[in-house]
Amino acid sequence: MPLVPPYIDALSPYVAGRNPEEVAREYGLSRVFKLASNENPLGASPMALENLARHLDALHRYPAGGDELRRVLAETYDVKPDNVIVGSGSEAIMANIIRTFLCDDDEVLTAESTFIGFQVLARSRGVAYRTVPYTDWRYNLPALAAAVTDRTKIIYLANPNNPTGTIFTRQEFDEFYRHIPERVLIILDEAYFEYARDNPRYPDSMHYRYDNVITLRTFSKAYGLAGLRIGYGFAHEELIRNLMKVKLPFEPGTLAAAAGIGALHDAEFLHRSLECNARGLRFLTQNFRGLGLTVVDSWANFVMLVMESEAQADSIVETQLRNGVIIRPLRAFGLPHCVRVSVGTEEASQLCVRVMREALLAPAL
Numbered sequence: 001m002p003l004v005p006p007y008i009d010a011l012s013p014y015v016a017g018r019n020p021e022e023v024a025r026e027y028g029l030s031r032v033f034k035l036a037s038n039e040n041p042l043g044a045s046p047m048a049l050e051n052l053a054r055h056l057d058a059l060h061r062y063p064a065g066g067d068e069l070r071r072v073l074a075e076t077y078d079v080k081p082d083n084v085i086v087g088s089g090s091e092a093i094m095a096n097i098i099r100t101f102l103c104d105d106d107e108v109l110t111a112e113s114t115f116i117g118f119q120v121l122a123r124s125r126g127v128a129y130r131t132v133p134y135t136d137w138r139y140n141l142p143a144l145a146a147a148v149t150d151r152t153k154i155i156y157l158a159n160p161n162n163p164t165g166t167i168f169t170r171q172e173f174d175e176f177y178r179h180i181p182e183r184v185l186i187i188l189d190e191a192y193f194e195y196a197r198d199n200p201r202y203p204d205s206m207h208y209r210y211d212n213v214i215t216l217r218t219f220s221k222a223y224g225l226a227g228l229r230i231g232y233g234f235a236h237e238e239l240i241r242n243l244m245k246v247k248l249p250f251e252p253g254t255l256a257a258a259a260g261i262g263a264l265h266d267a268e269f270l271h272r273s274l275e276c277n278a279r280g281l282r283f284l285t286q287n288f289r290g291l292g293l294t295v296v297d298s299w300a301n302f303v304m305l306v307m308e309s310e311a312q313a314d315s316i317v318e319t320q321l322r323n324g325v326i327i328r329p330l331r332a333f334g335l336p337h338c339v340r341v342s343v344g345t346e347e348a349s350q351l352c353v354r355v356m357r358e359a360l361l362a363p364a365l
């Protein structure tokens, strides 16, 4: 018997966006902008950092498992703490969901080329991972509903979706939900919900609760806390109770939980983040379209570009790197002819557009 199960052997590890220091060294650059990981260009929420600093003297103690953050989240969203789970990023909660609910013969269903973090987690459990193609870069919810089998245990939906930035509407979700058996758990990954919530068609899942739906959200994006690892989820208390059996007892760390509480009070930073993102999204979308590129309409903090070929996508990623901009190639997502560009500071977005313009005019740049 091999030591490593075949489904682990066959896995490719998650490849994160490249880090600026390494790119600066490799290309001999003094300044590099990272537009590859959908991070907040304004930095972290100041109130998150203030509350974090207040907890530095408690680092010799084990954390309280995020109890206080659960309470504050419950108050903020008008649910009970028993309906809330917190973890080291929403990905950690995804990992717990997979460990808690999946048995060997179950299958997971989602769209093709969706958030790769989920894909890696699901495949590492060794269960069947089935996908349905996009339609116009959007989830095809009727096709997903039709693809449910007796073995389907989890359906994963990211809304807005990564890497496309597209959303499905409330009406589409309601119709979809009517066709899903109650024994199927639906993960609604709303990592980017703050950016989409003002769209009246967006189905903010906290406005209605179903017993077999778990909502996942994060402080990594709109609150700028990606490096701390803090996310949260809402679900029926029975689901949460079972997840709590599996969760590492001391997750999340003290500082991450404190920062989450501070962030929830930081309406001013959230407002600034959303304004900056809306401006940046408009700027990137209009300018890339002005260059004749195909840009998918996005409700998140990034845009996806559909290039003419894999070679053009590879070449644009390389040219941007050489000019100090890291963008995300989407080969690992299964979209080798696409790239994803996160909204950055004005300076970074302008540089990215300028490099794109020059690269398209003179492909050998």
Ligand SMILES: Cc1ncc(COP(=O)(O)O)c(C=O)c1O
Binding pocket: 037, 038, 088, 089, 090, 091, 092, 115, 117, 158, 161, 162, 189, 191, 217, 218, 219, 220, 226, 229, 230, 231
């Ligand atoms: C759709 C989606 N879900 C979850 C995450 C991960 O969030 P977290 O940092 O909370 O683990 C990301 C990060 O890029 C994402 O794009």
